[in-house]
Amino acid sequence: MKAVTVSKTGAETHLVLADHTEPDAAPDEAIVAVRAFSLNNGEVRGALHEGTDGNRPGWDLSGVVQTAPEESGFRPGDRVVGLVWSGGWAERVAVPTSRLAKIPGDVSFEVASTLPVAGLTAAVALQKKAIGPGSRVLVTAATGGVGIYAIQLAAAAGAHVTAFARDGSNAEFLRSLGANDIAVGVEAGEKGGPYDLILEGVGGSLLGDALMWLASRGVCVLFGDASEDTLTTFDARRFRLQSGGAYGGTVLYGFFLLEELTRPDGAADGSAILADLARRLSDGSLRPVIGKTAPWATIDATARELLKREFAGKAVLTVGG
Structure with missing residues (x-):
């Protein structure tokens, strides 16, 4: 499968699509076929300025469940939005069900993908x-x-x-x-x-x-x-x-979001909060602002435009046809 990858040649760093092995799901993870993902300033800056060759960035994603644990409440075909700490910009991703939520039918994959980190x-x-x-x-x-x-x-x-x-x-x-x-x-x-x-x-x-x-x-x-x-x-x-x-x-x-969502006390329930935000998008009480939508093949150029603040709001890239 394809995934966005850091490519370093000498002093130059770029984000490219490269071949990688399929993800394996842990007992608490679902495999999601990604339809869209959004970019965040911090991860883009880290990938282009600090990333090492072969790294796979990506936090926000939305798509369709392919497989899920039986007791998770998710089923193949469910439309979902999710958060991972790396590797989310790929055709398929293993996502912990604790950071996964279903999205209403009237919320597009592009819009849903803006929720995880920012929302x-x-x-x-x-x-x-x-x-x-x-x-x-x-x-x-x-x-x-x-x-x-x-x-x-x-x-x-x-x-x-x-x-x-x-x-x-x-x-x-x-x-x-x-x-x-x-x-x-x-x-x-x-x-x-x-x-x-x-x-x-x-x-x-x-x-x-x-x-x-x-x-x-x-x-x-x-x-x-x-x-x-x-x-x-x-x-x-x-x-x-x-x-x-x-x-x-x-x-x-x-x-720091990772710390907030992994506390032993479970004070911040990522799945529940994502589901609430998705419902707000559906009923119109929350609206996204997407400054640019483009195919994921444009990842390198779009990431650089984001860092230059060439548009307000989120950059969203679509995966596949």
Whole structure:
């Protein structure tokens, strides 16, 4: 079968389709014939900048079950969406049933494939602080896959949502997702606070600023570092004591999806959350934003376009005819 593979020739790294052996399913895994997959900034960056020759990247996928454990609730022919930690960009993939969910018939494979990393990250990160009417939520990296779903889910919970943007060109788009305010730049971001919950996907200096915008008992969830800025500095006193009578309880939470979904306490049920997100897509309460759809043979070019931010939202590649 074919699978997307890292190919290194000298200093050059490319993503190509190459032949690989068929997957073997563990007792808790289903074999899925992949119909579509979506790209995430982190995995693309890792594959092109850090991947070794022969590596098989890929996290998000959707497709049709070929085989599944008898007691899993899945049957051959089921349309599903799933998450793996590597090798998902292939014709067939073994997927743990704990990270697999059925998708309604009116949700396309292309749309479903946008859910696993972006949707799960947004949904689980929003659980780190109870929010509802009256809560103030800030979402950075707002036009990325996680940000797009986080804005919608926070708005659906009744929170007042501020989307942090590099410029005002996407303001109308972000408002259409449910953002109440658009903060363009650090000054505007601070003015919109203090925030009960911040979902921060940029890192670097913006993270340092955001830590000082938290309300008392506020939580900042760091889910990404899109800026690739490795230096974060902040005013520790303002993070701890804030100003104007808001004192303490503030938290910086380092978010990593694999850790969240493999905790012994099973607090984050990947399959159940994916199923809920798929239902929201079906009933229209959640909408995907797909910036590009293309055949998977274009993987190398599409991955580079994603890193250059040549489109907003997700890149989706289709497998087969």
